[in-house]
Amino acid sequence: MNVNNFAAVPLLGTLLLSLVPPVTQAQEVRVYSGRHYSSDNAIYERFTKATGIKVRLLESNDSAIVERLRNEGRNSSADVLILVDAAKLAHATELGLFQPIGNAELMRDVPLSLRDPKGRWFGLTRRVRAFVVNPKLVNPGSLRTYADLANPALKGKLCLRNRNSVYNQSLVADQLILRGQPATRSWIRGMIANLADPVYTSDTVLARDVARGKCGVGVVNSYYVARMLSGQNGAADKALAARVRIVYPNPAHVNVSGAGVTRHATNRTQAIQLIEYLTSPTAAEGFAQGSFEYPLKGFGNNPILKRFGPFTPDGLSAAQLGAKAKAASQLMADNGWQ
Amino acid sequence: MSAAGSSRRSLLWGVLLVSLLTLAPLVALAWDALFGGALQGVSLGSEGRLQVGNTLALVAGEGLLGGVVGTAIGWLTALCSFPGRRLLRIAQLLPMAFPAYLQAASLIDWGSRAGWRIHGLGWAIALLALANYTYVFYLSHETFASSGRRLLEASRCLGVGPWRSFGRVALPLALPAIGAGVALSAMEVVNELGAVRLLGVPSLSAGILDRWQAEGDAPGAALLALVALAIVALLVSGERLLRRRSRRWNLSVGSPQGPLWHLQGWRAALAMVITALPPLLAVLIPCLWVSSGWESLRQQDGTELAALTLRSLGLALAATGVTLAAALLLAVVRRWTPRPLVQQLSVIAGLGYAVPGSVLALGLLILGGPIGLGPLLLLLWGYGDRFMAVAKQGLDAAFERMPPSIDEAAISLGCNWRGVLRRVHLPLQRGPLLVGGLLVFVDVVKELPLTLSLRPFDFDTLAVRVFQYASDERVGAAMTPALLIMVLGLLASAALIPSLDRR
Numbered sequence: 001m002n003v004n005n006f007a008a009v010p011l012l013g014t015l016l017l018s019l020v021p022p023v024t025q026a027q028e029v030r031v032y033s034g035r036h037y038s039s040d041n042a043i044y045e046r047f048t049k050a051t052g053i054k055v056r057l058l059e060s061n062d063s064a065i066v067e068r069l070r071n072e073g074r075n076s077s078a079d080v081l082i083l084v085d086a087a088k089l090a091h092a093t094e095l096g097l098f099q100p101i102g103n104a105e106l107m108r109d110v111p112l113s114l115r116d117p118k119g120r121w122f123g124l125t126r127r128v129r130a131f132v133v134n135p136k137l138v139n140p141g142s143l144r145t146y147a148d149l150a151n152p153a154l155k156g157k158l159c160l161r162n163r164n165s166v167y168n169q170s171l172v173a174d175q176l177i178l179r180g181q182p183a184t185r186s187w188i189r190g191m192i193a194n195l196a197d198p199v200y201t202s203d204t205v206l207a208r209d210v211a212r213g214k215c216g217v218g219v220v221n222s223y224y225v226a227r228m229l230s231g232q233n234g235a236a237d238k239a240l241a242a243r244v245r246i247v248y249p250n251p252a253h254v255n256v257s258g259a260g261v262t263r264h265a266t267n268r269t270q271a272i273q274l275i276e277y278l279t280s281p282t283a284a285e286g287f288a289q290g291s292f293e294y295p296l297k298g299f300g301n302n303p304i305l306k307r308f309g310p311f312t313p314d315g316l317s318a319a320q321l322g323a324k325a326k327a328a329s330q331l332m333a334d335n336g337w338q
Numbered sequence: 339m340s341a342a343g344s345s346r347r348s349l350l351w352g353v354l355l356v357s358l359l360t361l362a363p364l365v366a367l368a369w370d371a372l373f374g375g376a377l378q379g380v381s382l383g384s385e386g387r388l389q390v391g392n393t394l395a396l397v398a399g400e401g402l403l404g405g406v407v408g409t410a411i412g413w414l415t416a417l418c419s420f421p422g423r424r425l426l427r428i429a430q431l432l433p434m435a436f437p438a439y440l441q442a443a444s445l446i447d448w449g450s451r452a453g454w455r456i457h458g459l460g461w462a463i464a465l466l467a468l469a470n471y472t473y474v475f476y477l478s479h480e481t482f483a484s485s486g487r488r489l490l491e492a493s494r495c496l497g498v499g500p501w502r503s504f505g506r507v508a509l510p511l512a513l514p515a516i517g518a519g520v521a522l523s524a525m526e527v528v529n530e531l532g533a534v535r536l537l538g539v540p541s542l543s544a545g546i547l548d549r550w551q552a553e554g555d556a557p558g559a560a561l562l563a564l565v566a567l568a569i570v571a572l573l574v575s576g577e578r579l580l581r582r583r584s585r586r587w588n589l590s591v592g593s594p595q596g597p598l599w600h601l602q603g604w605r606a607a608l609a610m611v612i613t614a615l616p617p618l619l620a621v622l623i624p625c626l627w628v629s630s631g632w633e634s635l636r637q638q639d640g641t642e643l644a645a646l647t648l649r650s651l652g653l654a655l656a657a658t659g660v661t662l663a664a665a666l667l668l669a670v671v672r673r674w675t676p677r678p679l680v681q682q683l684s685v686i687a688g689l690g691y692a693v694p695g696s697v698l699a700l701g702l703l704i705l706g707g708p709i710g711l712g713p714l715l716l717l718l719w720g721y722g723d724r725f726m727a728v729a730k731q732g733l734d735a736a737f738e739r740m741p742p743s744i745d746e747a748a749i750s751l752g753c754n755w756r757g758v759l760r761r762v763h764l765p766l767q768r769g770p771l772l773v774g775g776l777l778v779f780v781d782v783v784k785e786l787p788l789t790l791s792l793r794p795f796d797f798d799t800l801a802v803r804v805f806q807y808a809s810d811e812r813v814g815a816a817m818t819p820a821l822l823i824m825v826l827g828l829l830a831s832a833a834l835i836p837s838l839d840r841r
Contacts, residue, residue: 036807067791075707197455202446
C-alpha cells in the first residue's frame with residue numbers, strides 16, 4: 001500500500017457517508033425516541049401514508065436523549081421527544097425541554113393522569129409492574145398488594161430486577177407516595193431479606209427463573225411475559241411462560257410512555273399532528289398492540305393480555321412519581337437494593 | 339536546516355491543535371461539573387466505595403488472568419514448536435472481533451435458556467480477560483520472538499531446563515512487554531460499561547453515568563471520574579515506564595534467529611489445548627447462542643441490514659482516516675522535536691482512550707451542542723479522541739525503532755520534511771500504520787456509547803441496532819446485526835495476519 005492509498009481512506013469514508021444520509025423532504029417531523037420496538041415503525045409508516053409527513057427517527061436510551069436535547073438547546077433539530085418512564089417524562093418537563101400545546105383533541109383523548117396537566121407531554125401507552133408467579137411454589141391468591149412481597153413467608157422465594165431499572169425506581173416512588181417513607185423503607189428491607197438470588201439485570205431472564213422454580217415470585221413489566229407467551233422469543237420461552245401466572249396487584253402501579261413537542265421545534269404543526277395520531281384511539285392501540293403494552297384506555301384486544309385480566313391503576317400522576325424519583329433511588333441504595 | 343525548522347513549526351501548531359481537540363471534551367466536563375452544580379457534600383459514599391472496589395477487583399482479576407493466558411500463549415507460539423502452531427497463533431486474533439458486551443449478552447441469554455445464571459464478578463473477570471488478553475499476547479509474543487531465542491539457546495546450552503529457562507531468562511526479558519499489555523487491557527476494563535452492567539457488577543464507569551444522568555449529580559460523577567482517571571493515569575505511566583525498559587532490552591539483544599523448543603507427546607497436546615482454548619471459547623459463545631435461539635431469528639429486511647452495514651463501514655473508514663492522520667502527525671513531530679512539551683502533549687492526546695465512551699459523549703455534547711456542530715463531525719471527533727491511543731501505540735514504538743540517521747541522510751540529500759515523510763517514513767511505516775488503522779477500524783465498528791449518543795437522525799449502525807434489540811430483551815432480533823459486526827471484525831483481523839506472521 002502506498003501513500004495514495006492512505007489518502008484514499010478518509011476520502012472513501014467521506015464519500016460513503018455523504019451517500020448515506022437521507023434526502024430532506026418538504027414535510028417532515030423529527031423524533032427523538034426512547035422507545036425501541038420494531039413494531040413502532042409500522043405505526044410511523046401508517047402516519048406517513050395518511051398525512052404525507054415523513055418521520056425521521058433517532059432512537060436511543062432515555063438519559064442519553066434527554067442529555068443531548070438539553071445540550072443542543074436552540075440548535076436541536078428534534079421536533080418530538082418520546083420517553084418511556086413517568087419519572088423521566090417529569091424530569092424532561094422540569095428541564096424545560098417540552099412546550100405546552102393546548103390542543104382540545106389531545107386533552108380529550110389522553111386521560112388527565114396520563115398526561116402533563118399543562119399539555120407539555122401526552123401518554124402513548126401504559127405498562128404495569130406486575131407479579132410473575134410460579135403457582136407450584138407460591139399461591140397466587142396470597143399476593144394482593146406490593147406490600148405482600150415483604151412477607152417473611154416468601155423468604156428465599158423472591159426475585160427482583162436491579163435498582164438501575166427505571167421501572168423499579170418508579171415503583172418505589174409510587175410506594176413512597178402511597179405509604180410514606182418508614183413503611184416503604186421496611187418494605188424494601190423485607191424484600192431484600194426475601195431475595196432468592198442476587199438482583200437481575202433483565203426482566204426476561206428473571207421470568208425464566210421463576211418458571212423454572214428458582215424463584216417463586218418476581219416483579220416484571222407484564223409485556224415481557226406476554227412476549228414470551230406469544231412465541232416471539234421461540235418455543236422454549238413459550239413453554240416456560242406457560243408455567244407462570246401474571247398477577248396484578250390491586251391497586252397496580254402503572255407507568256407510561258409519552259410524547260411531547262420540543263421547546264425549539266421547527267416543525268411544530270407536524271409534530272402536533274404526529275402526537276395527535278399516536279394518541280388517537282386506533283393508533284394508540286396499534287402502538288401498544290405490537291409491544292404488548294396497554295393502550296391509554298381499556299385493556300386492548302390482544303388475546304394474551306386478555307388472559308392476564310384487568311387491573312386497577314392507583315391513579316398517581318407522572319409529575320407525582322417524578323417528584324419522588326430521586327428520593328426513591330436513594331432509599332433503594334440506602335437499604336441494600338443493588 | 340533553518341528553513342526546514344520554520345516549516346516544521348507549523349507542524350508544532352498542528353500538534354497543539356490535536357491535543358487541544360482531544361482535551362477539550364474533558365475540560366468541558368470538568369467545567370460543567372465544577373460550575374454547573376453546587377459543589378458541596380461530595381463524597382464517594384458506600385456505593386462509590388463499592389464501585390471503586392469492584393473496578394479495582396476487575397482490573398486486578400482481569401490483569402492476572404489475561405496476563406497469564408496472554409503470556410503463556412505468547413511464549414508457546416513464539417518459542418515452541420507443536421502441531422498447528424502457525425494456525426493457532428493466527429487464531430489468537432479471533433477474540434478481538436467480538437465485543438465484550440455482545441459476549442456477555444449472548445452468554446447470559448444462552449445460560450438463562452439452559453437454566454444457568456451467568457452473573458457476578460467472576461464471570462465479568464473471565465469475559466473481560468477473554469476479550470482483552472490479545473493485548474498481552476500480541477506484545478509478549480513480539481518480545482519473545484524477537485529477543486528470546488538466542489538467550490534461551492544459550493541458557494539451555496548451559497544446562498538449564500525449559501521451565502527454569504522460561505522463569506529465569508524469558509520471563510524477565512518479556513516482563514516490560516507483558517506489563518504494557520496488561521496496562522492496555524486494564525484501561526479497556528476501567529471503561530467497560532455494557533458487559534459489567536449486564537453481569538450485575540456495579541463499577542466506576544456505570545457509577546459515573548448513573549450519577550450524572552439518572553441522579554443529576556454532576557459533582558459526584560466528576561469525583562468518580564477523577565478516581566477512574568487516577569487509576570488510568572497510573573496505568574499509563576506504568577505502561578510508559580515498562581516500554582522504556584523494554585526498548586533498552588531490545589537494543590541489547592541481537593538477532594531473532596534460533597531454534598524452537600520442540601514439544602512432543604502430551605506436552606504438545608497440552609500446548610495445543612492452551613493456545614486453542616481462548617479463541618475457541620470466543621467463537622463458541624456466540625455460536626451457542628445462535629444455536630439456542632435460532633428459531634427466534636426473524637426474517638430481516640435485507641436492504642436495511644445492508645444500510646446498517648454500510649453506515650458502520652463508512653463511519654469506521656472515515657474515523658480510521660482521521661485518527662491515523664492525527665496519530666501520524668503526533669508521531670512525526672515527536673520524532674523531530676524532542677522538546678518535553680511535545681512529549682507531554684503527545685501523552686495528553688492519548689488520554690481519550692482512558693475515558694469511558696459515555697462520559698466522552700457527554701463532554702462532546704456540552705461542547706458541540708450549543709454551537710450546533712453537525713452530529714457526524716461530533717461523532718468523528720469522538721472516535722478520534724477515543725481511539726487516538728490505539729493508533730499512536732504502534733506508530734510510536736515503530737518510530738522509536740527507526741534510527742534517526744535515516745532522517746539525517748535524507749535531509750542532507752536535500753529533502754524537506756514533506757519529502758522525508760513521503761519518501762522515507764511512510765514507506766517504512768506502512769506496516770505499523772496498517773496495523774494501527776485496522777485496530778481503530780475494529781474498535782469503531784464495535785463502539786457503542788459514542789455512536790448511540792451522537793449519531794444523526796435515521797443513522798443507526800450495526801452496534802446501535804444490536805443494543806436496541808438487546809436492551810429491549812429481543813435477543814433473537816439482535817442476532818443478525820451482531821453476526822455482521824463479527825464478520826466485519828473478522829475481516830479486519832484477518833488483515834492483521836501478515837504482520838503477525840512476519841515475526
